[in-house]
Amino acid sequence: MAEFDLRSYLERFPDVCRSKFGRAYNFATLERDFEQLRAGKRWLVARDVLKLFENARTPFGRYWAPPHERDLDAALKSNHFYMAPAPSDRELTERLLAVLHNIGVVSLVLSFVHPERFGVFSTPVVNLLQIHRPTTVELFIAFCNELREWQKHFHLESVAETSTALWTFHELTWAAGDTAQSQAARAAFDADVWVQRRRVGQALRPFFKKYGPLELGRILVEENPKLAGKVAGEEYERRLRDIARRLGVRLGVKGSAEILFDRLEQNGYITLEQKTLLRRIWATRNKSVHPVATLSQEEVENMIDTIEQICLAWDAQV
Numbered sequence: 001m002a003e004f005d006l007r008s009y010l011e012r013f014p015d016v017c018r019s020k021f022g023r024a025y026n027f028a029t030l031e032r033d034f035e036q037l038r039a040g041k042r043w044l045v046a047r048d049v050l051k052l053f054e055n056a057r058t059p060f061g062r063y064w065a066p067p068h069e070r071d072l073d074a075a076l077k078s079n080h081f082y083m084a085p086a087p088s089d090r091e092l093t094e095r096l097l098a099v100l101h102n103i104g105v106v107s108l109v110l111s112f113v114h115p116e117r118f119g120v121f122s123t124p125v126v127n128l129l130q131i132h133r134p135t136t137v138e139l140f141i142a143f144c145n146e147l148r149e150w151q152k153h154f155h156l157e158s159v160a161e162t163s164t165a166l167w168t169f170h171e172l173t174w175a176a177g178d179t180a181q182s183q184a185a186r187a188a189f190d191a192d193v194w195v196q197r198r199r200v201g202q203a204l205r206p207f208f209k210k211y212g213p214l215e216l217g218r219i220l221v222e223e224n225p226k227l228a229g230k231v232a233g234e235e236y237e238r239r240l241r242d243i244a245r246r247l248g249v250r251l252g253v254k255g256s257a258e259i260l261f262d263r264l265e266q267n268g269y270i271t272l273e274q275k276t277l278l279r280r281i282w283a284t285r286n287k288s289v290h291p292v293a294t295l296s297q298e299e300v301e302n303m304i305d306t307i308e309q310i311c312l313a314w315d316a317q318v
Contacts, residue, residue, distance in 0.1 A: 002184065002188050003192070004188040004189050004191070004192040004195060005154075006150065006154040006156070006162070006165050006166070006169065007154055007155065007156060007165065009166070009168040009169040010161055010165040010168065012168055012172065013164055013165070013167075013168045016168050016171050016172065017059065021062070023056075025057065025058055025059065027058075027112075027160070030051075030052075030057055030058070030112060031112050031115055031160075033112075034048065034112050034113045038083065038113050038114065039084060040082055040083065040084030040085055042082075043079075043080045043081050043082050043083075044076050044081040044109070045073060045076055045077070046070075046072040046073035046076060047069075048109070049066070049067060049072060049100070049108075049109055050066055050069060050072075052109065052112065053066035058108075060108055064104045064105050067105065072099070075099050076099065079099065081095070081096070081099065083113045083114070089118070089141055092110065093106060093137055093140060094137055096110065097136075103121055103136050103137075103139075103140050106121075106140075107119065107120050107121035107140065108120060111159070111160040115158040115160035116158045116159060116160075117144065117148075117159055118144050118160065119143070119144055119147045119159045119160050119162060119163025119164075120160065120163050120164070120167070121140055121143060122163065122166075124167065124170040124174070124175070125143075125163055125166045125167055125170065126139070128166055128170060128199075129143065129146050129147075129150075129166075129198070129199065129202060130199040130200075130202040130203045131143050131146060131202050132202070133206075142202075144159055146198070146202060147159045147162045147163055147166075149198065150166070150198070169185065169189070173185045173186050173189070174186070207219065212235075213234065214232055214235055214304050214308060216228075216231050217229070217231040217232030217300065217304050218232075218304055221297050221300045221301055222297060225295045225296060225300050226295050228300045229284065229285070229287070229288030229295050229299070229300045229303065230289060232285075232288075232300060232307065233284070233285035233288045235307065236282075236285050236303065237285065239307065239311045239312075239314065240260060242314070243260070243311075243314050244260050247260070247264070247267065249263055257282055261275045261278055261279060262275075264278075269314060269317060270310060274310050277306050278306065278310065280302075280306075281303040281306045281307070284299050284300065284302070285303065287299070288300075
């Protein structure tokens with residue numbers, strides 16, 4: 001199987017544009033038109049923005065409606081909107097969004113003025129990268145930050161080039177239908193471990209930051225009970241090890257879990273009924289890590305419920 005080569009899709013961008021739009025575009029030449037803005041030698045005016053919607057220069061007018069020239073010119077003149085020296089990515093995005101009112105249009109301006117920092121905001125590319133954020137600005141900033149990682153990994157010249165390459169890849173694969181070439185390209189993408197690590201990281205990292213292991217187990221249980229059982233089971237074992245140290249019980253030897261349960265009952269941490277429950281979910285924890293054992297959603301949910309009802313109380317019993 002061929003390796004996934006993102007740079008090669010940048011080279012195919014002109015051909016895709018000819019096929020899709022009837023002409024090719026030279027974005028590098030258009031970027032040079034924004035050099036004075038990039039250097040902070042003048043402020044942004046309406047004609048700069050509207051230039052990005054000219055059919056002879058870009059295809060973007062097919063995706064976004066251009067702003068009304070008179071209203072935009074008045075808003076930009078009253079603000080004297082300089083693009084450099086550039087503040088933080090977030091501040092620059094928020095300020096421009098307050099004038100242009102559309103994150104797609106904002107991304108066009110930013111990607112041509114500061115191509116090293118921003119890319120064109122594209123829903124297909126956002127979906128490829130698996131990026132989700134609660135607000136529009138946060139989503140766009142996360143999108144550009146992730147593009148920067150792909151730029152470095154695939155040795156592209158800028159963030160803007162990277163967004164173009166990924167858009168081209170999407171057009172030649174998912175948007176192209178189910179051809180032998182598109183299947184091969186998707187297979188190379190799916191088989192690239194670095195790519196999939198980045199995508200999984202984007203999808204899961206917000207959950208890892210927000211939720212603890214028991215909450216994650218409860219979230220995952222419907223999709224994959226054994227994985228959920230591993231996550232919750234590790235937290236169960238961690239809590240057992242913490243209480244075992246306090247009671248002077250050495251875990252890790254045969255029968256040590258049963259010794260710990262007895263000691264917990266003797267010291268008043270649990271009742272006899274609770275000891276039965278702890279023993280039962282220890283068996284559930286063991287099933288989660290053995291490949292031949294099956295595990296139901298109900299078993300995992302019962303394990304999580306028991307940990308929350310019994311084990312969490314030990315933190316207060318010093």
